[in-house]
Amino acid sequence: MGKTIVEKIFAAHRRDEPFPGTQVLNLDVVMCHEITTPVAIADLEWRDKDRVFDSTKIKAVIDHVTPSKDTKTAVQAKILRDWARRHQIRDFFDIGENGVCHAIFPEKGFIRPGYTVIMGDSHTCTHGAFGAFAAGVGTTDLEVGILKGVCAFREPKTIRVNLNGTMPFGVYAKDVILSVIRELTVNGATDCVLEFRGEVVDNFDMDERMTLCNMAIEAGATCGICLPDEKTADYLRDFIKDDYDSKAQALTNFKKWWSDDDAVYVKTLNFDVSKFVPVATVEYKPDQVKPLSELTKVRVDQVYIGSCTNGRLSDLHAAARILKGKKLATGVRGIVSPATPKIFDEAMRDGTMAVFRQAGFRVTNPTCGACLGMSNGVLAPGEVCASTTNRNFTGRMGAGGMVHLMSPAAAAAAAICGHLADPREFM
Amino acid sequence: MKPFGGAVVFLDRNDINTDEIIPAKYLTEVKKENLKNYLLEDLQIDGFDPKGEKLARVKVVVTRANFGCGSSREHAPWALEVNDITLVIAESFARIFRQNMFNCGMMAVELPAATIEKIFKLADGDVTCDVDFAGRKLVFKTSDGRSESTGFTTTEFDSALVESGGWVEFADARY
Numbered sequence: 001m002g003k004t005i006v007e008k009i010f011a012a013h014r015r016d017e018p019f020p021g022t023q024v025l026n027l028d029v030v031m032c033h034e035i036t037t038p039v040a041i042a043d044l045e046w047r048d049k050d051r052v053f054d055s056t057k058i059k060a061v062i063d064h065v066t067p068s069k070d071t072k073t074a075v076q077a078k079i080l081r082d083w084a085r086r087h088q089i090r091d092f093f094d095i096g097e098n099g100v101c102h103a104i105f106p107e108k109g110f111i112r113p114g115y116t117v118i119m120g121d122s123h124t125c126t127h128g129a130f131g132a133f134a135a136g137v138g139t140t141d142l143e144v145g146i147l148k149g150v151c152a153f154r155e156p157k158t159i160r161v162n163l164n165g166t167m168p169f170g171v172y173a174k175d176v177i178l179s180v181i182r183e184l185t186v187n188g189a190t191d192c193v194l195e196f197r198g199e200v201v202d203n204f205d206m207d208e209r210m211t212l213c214n215m216a217i218e219a220g221a222t223c224g225i226c227l228p229d230e231k232t233a234d235y236l237r238d239f240i241k242d243d244y245d246s247k248a249q250a251l252t253n254f255k256k257w258w259s260d261d262d263a264v265y266v267k268t269l270n271f272d273v274s275k276f277v278p279v280a281t282v283e284y285k286p287d288q289v290k291p292l293s294e295l296t297k298v299r300v301d302q303v304y305i306g307s308c309t310n311g312r313l314s315d316l317h318a319a320a321r322i323l324k325g326k327k328l329a330t331g332v333r334g335i336v337s338p339a340t341p342k343i344f345d346e347a348m349r350d351g352t353m354a355v356f357r358q359a360g361f362r363v364t365n366p367t368c369g370a371c372l373g374m375s376n377g378v379l380a381p382g383e384v385c386a387s388t389t390n391r392n393f394t395g396r397m398g399a400g401g402m403v404h405l406m407s408p409a410a411a412a413a414a415a416i417c418g419h420l421a422d423p424r425e426f427m
Numbered sequence: 428m429k430p431f432g433g434a435v436v437f438l439d440r441n442d443i444n445t446d447e448i449i450p451a452k453y454l455t456e457v458k459k460e461n462l463k464n465y466l467l468e469d470l471q472i473d474g475f476d477p478k479g480e481k482l483a484r485v486k487v488v489v490t491r492a493n494f495g496c497g498s499s500r501e502h503a504p505w506a507l508e509v510n511d512i513t514l515v516i517a518e519s520f521a522r523i524f525r526q527n528m529f530n531c532g533m534m535a536v537e538l539p540a541a542t543i544e545k546i547f548k549l550a551d552g553d554v555t556c557d558v559d560f561a562g563r564k565l566v567f568k569t570s571d572g573r574s575e576s577t578g579f580t581t582t583e584f585d586s587a588l589v590e591s592g593g594w595v596e597f598a599d600a601r602y
Contacts, residue, residue: 018601019583036500038457043595065455072455079457122499122523138501138527144598152526152584152594186442187493191522220496222522285442372451372498393446393497395469 002260004158005225006193009133009257013116015150024152028115028132030145032060033101035374036120038079040143052087053149059110060084061093061101064368065375073375099340099366102126102214102308106206107340109239113228114257118142118151123308123390124223125216129209130236131228131257133193136217156222157192159184160265163200165274170424172318173208174310174388174407176200177215178279180271182289190220192266195259200273201226206235207314214309215390218286228254278422280406281392288392292410295420301383303328303415304397305408306337306364307371310388313343313352315408319388320355322412322426327360329418334361335377337369359415373397386414428590429513429532432558433486435567437550440472443490444497445524449506451498462506487556488515489546495524495535504528514558516565516579518543529585530594536565536579545575560589 003011016024030053037060044050052058060080068074077094084092093104102123111117113131117124120142127134137151145151161180180194194216201209209226216224226232233240233250244250278292305311305319316338328334336356338344344366347353353363370377371389373396379385381400388411392403406414409423416426447470449462456462467477476482488494488507494517495503504527507515513533518540520528528535538546546554552569559565566576581589591597 015602019587021582022584024602035454039459039501042457047595047599049599070455072457076455076457120499120501122497124499136499136523138499138504138523138530140501140527140530140594144594144602147595148598148602150598150602154582186496187519187521190493190519217497220493220521372446374451374454391444391446391497393444394471395450396446399450399469 001264002262004195004259004263004265005131005227005257006133006156006158006223009114009116010156012114021155022152023155024150025116027118027145027149027151028057029110029117030058030142030149031101031105031117031119031124032058032080032142033064033121034062034076034080035064036139036142038076040139040146041079041083043143044147049147052089052146055087055089057149058089058146059091059105060089061098061104062095063098063101066098066365066367067095069375097341100308100311100368103312103339103343106130106210107342109236112236112240113232113254118145122217123214125221126210126214126308128213128216128223128225129206130232131226131254133223133225135222153222154191157266158195159189159192160195160197160268162268162270163196163198163273165200165272167200167273168276170278170409170427171273171276172407172409173204173211175276175279176273177212178281178286178289178405179276181215181219181287183269184219184287186218186285186287187220189216192221194219194221194224196224196226202229205314206231207312210312211309215286218390227258278407278410278424280404280410280420282404284392284394286390286392286405292406292420292422298404298420299384300332300386300414300419302333302335302377302379302385303411304335304370304377304385304387304389305411306339306369307389308339309390310408311337311339311343313346315388316343316347316352319408319412320352322409322423323359323415324355326416328415332415332418334359334415335364335370336361337364338366340366370397386411386420428592431514431534431560432556434484435487435489435554435556436482436485437547438470438472438475438488438490439547440490441492442496443470443494445495445500445503446497448495448503449500454500454502459505460509462502463509466506466510486511486513488512489543490515490517491543492518494520496521499523501527504531504533508533529588532589532593534581534589536581538577538579542577549573549575
């Protein structure tokens, strides 16, 4: 019987099986941010175990609230900063260098095919785009990961999601994953990994694969995952070129992780993306998805373009193509948060930022920002946001606010219309 | 081992997420105790008052499917813990929340939908839940003398976490 990619990664990292069905894995990367890590640090100090298992395998960033907005968030940042310094964690990113964790860590080349990765953040599933097993965990799992370099998981079950057909004009990776979640529902993949396969995934670049994997958690999945291929190798080129004699050799190495042809899946879902249309969420769950063409009566107060889902350069480009030469509709506030300093700088250099500014958007520093209503961009009760983020939960962007999730192109269309709109009309 | 059992609150909705259990704006707290006043603050269910006197007495939550979905924040189990709620019973849980509960030495117990439905039939009165962990048995009683009892299971790993007090203790002893 063959194995799936995740079963192969589990087998290669198995440290222990303390009880039947529970696998304790060795971790390649433990990632930390300032919201969920400080309590773990405080607990380790309290237990007189303020140690790290391997400072080179720990990556840390201040990203959720940065620059700090008040004393409490300043203290959180300080706890992480002091801890990183104390343990000589070289890969620590503070103001000036920091960006959204799930954008900056891949950009730095920290995630490789076949890796095991945890973080105290549910969108850690993003990194499955590189053919890694990457799971969001709570603070206690994070604490043990920091101290011992291990994490416990149940035996993985894999749902295979075949995405075939031709991507229609105006339909993006975000529309694909929202359409998949609509079918799966918000708990359709609980305790499962979503393995994304098919010609659509093969053709997606790494930004698109990250958007796809990022929202696997919204169907309850432990991780989303793509098979590592030439696109993965090209993205990682600068980081792996010393590890391999040639790209061909890297690809041969990557392919050892590929799911076997006779691997066993708990379920296989087939989608023909040719039938997909631009969509957005309605109500308060990410599986409540409707075509944007049916939602044009929904007025918006704010448009937010950013986050670990859609704050990458290609996302900003998609929005800017629609915004070029246009203005925000009267009464609409536009906020764009490039996800990392590199994306920020490239968007400055190539004129994308000028398009946003001329349209009337405010550009923020790289941060998680409005996505979870912890710092900037919070909605007032009754306000509506067209957002490229990942959660439309009650109160997510501010108590009483309503968030509609959509692609950057659709958010840009909403920005110039003042209401939700099908982006194809502006392309 | 933590104490389990006592007064029950019924949350009659699927997919209650961790933003509803504890909103993100309170994640700036680095002390678990400071979360106490904000438990379930954004949860909107008819007849449920997060600031009410009833929630203050509760030790057990009974709810429907996919409880704890969304953000990985362990602040959700902590907000329950500092309110002395150590047991959540549901049709199903989101993976991270379920693991966080056991990692803290608390319990997230899954029961079949039909059993949950029977327990919900008691919800018109004041209900308490007695927990026999060793016998893996739950008994729900109303003040007017009605009751429901059911067995439950936990995986060997989850049982070990409950008995050892949590994952840090377990892992530290073993790895």
